[in-house]
Amino acid sequence: LKTYMRAWANCWEGRAEKPNFKARFRTRASIDIPQGRDLRIKRINRRWGQVWVPMVGLVRFRWTKDLPGVTKSSPAGRVTGARLVKDTLGWHIVFRTETLVDEPKPHTGPGVGVDVGITKPLALSDGSFRDHDEWLRPKEAERLRRLERTRERQKQHRKPGEKTSNRLRRTNRLIAGYRARAKRRTLDWQHKTTTGIADLFGVVGVEALKITNMVKSAKGTIEEPGKNVAQKRGLNRSISDEAWGRTVTLLEYKLTDRGGHLVKVPAPNTSKRCHACGFITEGNRESQAVFVCKNKTCGWSGNADTNGSCNIETATKHQTPQDIAGVRTWSLSQWAGRETSTTHPVAL
Structure with missing residues (x-):
């Protein structure tokens, strides 16, 4: 209480x-x-x-x-x-x-926009990415899949109200161990990645996402059944595995400790708008990874997550007060058509 x-x-x-x-x-x-x-x-x-x-x-x-x-x-x-x-x-x-902690000095690093995703976990507006490997090695993932199949088979022999067998308890413990291992590797990567971003950048912009609404099931009701339920279930699982909310939480307090600032910007149209000309249409994003502007006078093409992070950076500049921004460089003008990739493998 x-x-x-x-x-x-x-x-x-x-x-x-x-x-x-x-x-x-x-x-x-x-x-x-x-x-x-x-x-x-x-x-x-x-x-x-x-x-x-x-x-x-x-x-x-x-x-x-x-x-x-x-x-x-x-x-x-x-x-x-x-x-x-x-x-x-x-x-x-x-x-x-x-x-007792001293008041941190204002962070003088540049500003950046960060877009969270699935194919690219973190895409920065300077053209770089923060990637990771699979949380479980191939043999570990295969072992987990076999254990989950074993658990379902053992559950079929358990009658309602009957005491759980020792074999089923052991299977559940092994499954929990593999999932805990994946979670620890996820948290390790998130801590190291957010620490690097907080050390380098003074102002970081992210989308104000409502993740709870994004991972809702699409199965619908008996009267109005949903469509593409299996695909939506897989997408929800991928979003949950990336733990976007925890990444933002870690980034927020680490920026505060270093004198930086986290700015949350509205999410609508950040993935549909071309950052080069501002043209918005549904057909701009040809796939999950490719963005091609349909404006005939523009025609910009590149990584879709990088385009979204540039739009987030533009919105962050408009929402950042001048006394916080100060004399600060922004990565949008430096990007100008180049694309680099920085891969950070997960620590095992």
Whole structure:
């Protein structure tokens, strides 16, 4: 209740959005320790530490980062609480800390527009891309597919209300392990990519997408069944795998820490408008990856995601206040028909 009340207080004071309902089966199991003084944190050696968990006792944990007020090399501050979190790998402890941070200096880097997609995860208006490999290796993906088929076969032999068999539990654990591995690789790539963008650019423009509406099912109703349901299901799965919302969230707080700014611009027509002449029509985008302007006096052609990012950059310049933009270069004038690609393979 204390956490729930704090969430509403943050919403009313303008620090966060209003809290949403979170179903138990869709959230990680966690136990909160609200008081930092109850933890009794002690470092045993270079790799291990111990903490006091109420109603459990002393528990050892793997020491991975210095804590303010505990280790001498850490900055001044204190630990205000902790939370025990369970995932596929087991239990983890997350410490809440309070430290003094200097006000960041204004970021003097250039501005850029960023378009999120599926064929190209991130396309920048300077003509570069931020790509990644498949989250699972071919053998891992094949193993996951076989496990999912095994699970469906094992479910057929389970009667309603019957206790889950040990074999089905083991299959579910293996499936969860592969999916957790893919998620960790996704998060690793997102952190490294957003850090690089935040270090390089001072103002970043992105589309204000309503992702929840974009991934809704197209199956319709019995009276009015939907069309291309399987294709829409595959598209929804691809959008969810890329986790666009989390990428924007990471980029926003990293830009703020470095004195930069994230600007969200309206999404309509960013993929249909030619950035060179401003002509808008449905036929401009010939495919998912190719954009060809149908204006006879223009005829610009190139990557569709790059064109969208240039339109986002143009809208960002109009929405960025002059006191924030300052004397800033923008990549749109530098692009002028060249196309480069920077590939960042996922760290395994």
